[in-house]
Amino acid sequence: MLNFLKRTRDSKKSSDTAISAKDDIMKGTIPSHIAIIMDGNGRWANKRSLPRMAGHHEGMKVVRKITKLANELGVQALTLYAFSTENWKRPKIEVDFLMKLPEEFLATYLPELVEKNVQVRVMGDKDRLPRHTLSAVNKAIKETEKNTGLILNFALNYGSRTEIIQAIKKIADDAKEHKLNIDQIDESVLSDYLMTNALQDPDLLIRTSGEIRLSNFMLWQLAYTELWFTDVLWPDFKEVDFLQAIADYQQRGRRFGGI
Numbered sequence: 617m618l619n620f621l622k623r624t625r626d627s628k629k630s631s632d633t634a635i636s637a638k639d640d641i642m643k644g645t646i647p648s649h650i651a652i653i654m655d656g657n658g659r660w661a662n663k664r665s666l667p668r669m670a671g672h673h674e675g676m677k678v679v680r681k682i683t684k685l686a687n688e689l690g691v692q693a694l695t696l697y698a699f700s701t702e703n704w705k706r707p708k709i710e711v712d713f714l715m716k717l718p719e720e721f722l723a724t725y726l727p728e729l730v731e732k733n734v735q736v737r738v739m740g741d742k743d744r745l746p747r748h749t750l751s752a753v754n755k756a757i758k759e760t761e762k763n764t765g766l767i768l769n770f771a772l773n774y775g776s777r778t779e780i781i782q783a784i785k786k787i788a789d790d791a792k793e794h795k796l797n798i799d800q801i802d803e804s805v806l807s808d809y810l811m812t813n814a815l816q817d818p819d820l821l822i823r824t825s826g827e828i829r830l831s832n833f834m835l836w837q838l839a840y841t842e843l844w845f846t847d848v849l850w851p852d853f854k855e856v857d858f859l860q861a862i863a864d865y866q867q868r869g870r871r872f873g874g875i
């Protein structure tokens with residue numbers, strides 16, 4: 617089945633293939649938490665002589681497709697790296713566009729997310745988000761808070777090192793106020809102080825566009841995660857690619873340091 621998926625990703629039949637591959641994949645272990653570094657939007661646009669923003673816009677449509685499929689597969693959490701703490705270095709016009717995307721996405725798809733029982737969450741430093749972005753995501757969080765299906769977790773103005781530093785500061789404060797004993801601090805305590813405290817660590821990380829690095833994304837949480845890289849640019853990422861990543865994951869032997 618795996619080779620079959622590989623051969624057909626470019627064919628017009630790729631969505632039919634995805635449907636049949638999906639049934640097979642659902643017989644295996646579905647990763648509970650999948651994290652994605654959605655990379656390659658700019659290169660996708662450059663290849664077409666389009667502004668970079670066109671790539672981000674196309675990438676937004678892929679978010680909808682992959683969210684829908686993840687939900688159908690029974691994935692419990694999907695964390696998407698939508699804007700990093702380092703992305704502020706980009707030209708203002710691009711930052712402004714990226715900050716409008718959650719609004720546009722939610723204006724279009726929130727009713728569908730509500731109907732499909734998806735829970736929208738956001739992790740990152742919300743203080744620096746423009747008011748319009750914050751109010752769109754807060755509305756989505758509120759409208760989906762009673763849902764029980766897939767957790768769609770947007771990493772927005774997120775950086776893993778900042779997250780870890782914030783956690784350490786909070787732990788130090790709590791220790792100072794005797795809410796926490798220093799001897800008690802272990803991996804699970806640190807995990808509880810991270811922005812992902814309500815989620816289990818990702819089982820699978822996908823990065824598109826051929827870059828093989830983590831770019832300050834969930835450095836603590838990815839310690840035992842299976843990593844999957846593809847040359848496909850995010851706006852070209854299809855259901856068959858997502859299924860391929862899961863099919864490959866299902867072939868891996870996870871030992872968590874054991875034998």
Ligand code: FPP
Pocket residue numbers: 654655656657658659660672675676679697698699700703714717718721770825850
């Ligand atoms: C990296 O590609 C991508 C981003 C910084 C933004 C990712 C955002 C989306 C895919 C849309 C998010 C949608 C919602 C709903 C929030 P890049 O621009 O670095 O690409 P390049 O490496 O080819 O230049």
